[in-house]
Amino acid sequence: MIQQENLDILYHDSDIVVINKPGGLLSVPGRGPEKQDCAASRLRQHFSNMIDQPAVHRLDMYTSGLMVFAITTGAHRFLSGQFEKRMVVKKYTAVVEGIIEGISGDIHLPFRLDPDNRPLQIYDPVHGRMGITKWQKLETTETTTRIEFTPLTGRTHQLRVHAAHPRPMGLGFPIVGDSLYGLGKDGHQMMLHASYLQFLHPETSKYLEFHSPPPF
Numbered sequence: 001m002i003q004q005e006n007l008d009i010l011y012h013d014s015d016i017v018v019i020n021k022p023g024g025l026l027s028v029p030g031r032g033p034e035k036q037d038c039a040a041s042r043l044r045q046h047f048s049n050m051i052d053q054p055a056v057h058r059l060d061m062y063t064s065g066l067m068v069f070a071i072t073t074g075a076h077r078f079l080s081g082q083f084e085k086r087m088v089v090k091k092y093t094a095v096v097e098g099i100i101e102g103i104s105g106d107i108h109l110p111f112r113l114d115p116d117n118r119p120l121q122i123y124d125p126v127h128g129r130m131g132i133t134k135w136q137k138l139e140t141t142e143t144t145t146r147i148e149f150t151p152l153t154g155r156t157h158q159l160r161v162h163a164a165h166p167r168p169m170g171l172g173f174p175i176v177g178d179s180l181y182g183l184g185k186d187g188h189q190m191m192l193h194a195s196y197l198q199f200l201h202p203e204t205s206k207y208l209e210f211h212s213p214p215p216f
Contacts, residue, residue: 007042010210015075015203016068017043017054020212023064023189028055043069056080057088060157062177065092065194066212070202078202083154091196092149093138093214096163097182098173100145104136107162109169111155120180121157123165131155133162135171144176148195157181159192191216 008020019039021027026038044050054069056079070076082088110128114120122128132152139146149159157180164174164181174182177190184190193214201208 007039009043009046010066010212011208012047012071013203015071016079016201017047017050017071018066018068018197018208018210019043021059021064021067021194023062023193023215026061027058027067028053039067040069047071051076057083057154059194060160060190060192062179062188062190063092063192063194064215066090066197066210067194068197068199072202075202079199082199086152086154087200089196089198089209090151090194092151092159093193093195094147094149094159094163095144095176095191095216096147096171096173097144097176099140099143100137100147100171100173102137104134107131107133107135107165107170109162109165111161113156119156121155121161123161123169129155131158131162133159135162145173147171189216 010020011018021039028040029036029038040055050071051073056070059067070079110125110130111121112124112128114122134150136148138148151158160175160178160181163171166172175192177184177188179186195212195214198209
């Protein structure tokens with residue numbers, strides 16, 4: 001493990017880098033000079049031979065956890081194909097603001113961007129694109145439930161929308177610390193963590209898998 005400017009590098013070789021992104025750090029650059037600090041730019045400072053656009057997937061700014069980046073163009077193409085074909089296995093740990101009934105289930109919920117309130121995503125059964133998530137209850141407290149999410153699609157804010165959307169289509173409770181769909185405020189730790197990642201290595205075509213315990 002390498003500590004690079006508060007970035008945990010869990011694995012790297014000549015093709016890929018896997019990191020544990022902290023909550024509060026952008027995955028890729030945003031618009032404006034104040035949004036240039038991100039996981040991708042920090043990695044490019046560390047790996048001088050990394051391509052200009054190494055990201056093949058993203059985590060929301062306040063979502064923490066596992067990400068894989070490409071060092072070469074060929075690796076980027078190979079990894080991007082796996083994400084597009086839904087071959088990559090991702091699991092997330094989350095804590096939601098309420099007690100979830102049941103043990104597990106599937107969420108099928110179509111949603112889209114609200115252009116008048118970016119980046120908010122809203123339920124739209126007519127024009128929305130379908131997001132699919134499997135969920136399993138891990139444990140409960142008096143006021144919260146810890147959930148494992150397995151997204152089968154990769155929509156923007158998918159897990160946040162699926163958690164917050166009213167039952168029976170969603171879970172009915174937002175993720176703790178979510179400033180957009182819940183009661184959190186900007187800058188707070190959102191209790192959503194990418195805890196498992198499995199994919200095929202672009203050079204060896206062998207499965208790699210990574211685990212990261214949530215920081216909450």
